[in-house]
Amino acid sequence: MARTIKSSFAENISGEWLESLYTRWQTDPSSVPDDWRHFFSGFDLGSGQELQGRNKPEHDGTSSLKLSGVQSLIYRYRSIGHLQACTDPLSPCLLEHPLLSLANFDLDLSDLDETFTTRRFLKPDATLREVRETMQETYCREIGVEFMHIQDPEERQWLIDRMEPCRNRPQVSDDERLNLLEKLHEAALFELFLQRRFPAQKRFSLEGGDILIPVLDAVARSCPQAGISDVILGMAHRGRLNVLAHIMGKPYENIFAEFRDAFAVGFAGDGDVKYHKGYSAERTFPGGSLHLTL
Incomplete structure (x- = not known):
């Protein structure tokens, strides 16, 4: 039953x-x-609250509504702050996205210096001014971040803990900056050379996504320090030749030879196109060596 x-x-x-x-x-x-x-x-x-000597409510309805508004504002910035990010140098920056206006959260400018409980936001309590400035600088400047679609709460919090404390401006040494610039130039010049030298050949350019090379290089450099000795990459056609050259370390002459079909007499291969091929190499970084396979 x-x-x-x-x-x-x-x-x-x-x-x-x-x-x-x-x-x-x-x-x-x-x-x-x-x-x-x-x-x-x-x-x-x-709930562990002290009842003795209480003569009036700790929070009235208005303050509860505003507290809820602050929590919702934090969530909204994390969700759509990237829509206000100034990522296009040729267009004027959006000063305020309509969905991020304080009025949408029953808040106004008179609340900026009020202190609210902010739970897992940097510190337990913060003024609305602190919350707003931190969210603006973290998600609405030159870097736009879209990450709230991630289903695992721990993964989302991991990203939040690394973005909000530094407001998405991590400390980078001059040597690291130069290395990032060098890898970015390598990626761009490689595509420019292929376009000029082999204009009629299919290559699935990385143009427009050149930042992939310095990003992968930074990841590879950090692996030995984290105790990682082997990395296997899988990727589609677009940008594969650039990754082979600047991440895997495949020599330029080998890549260019495939464009010219310049192989030694008697050379036998699988006949596959150049942007399908893989590679394996041992790379050495300041923190140690790393075996890479594509």
């Missing part, structure tokens, strides 16, 4: 009415019926 599950006595009670009753109890416990008085006493006891 199926068990009958009894509904909670508060299941169908209006939330607004219950809130008003709770506020009355906080102001004057004798103003509510005994059963509700016992209920609220147990509720606060269970």
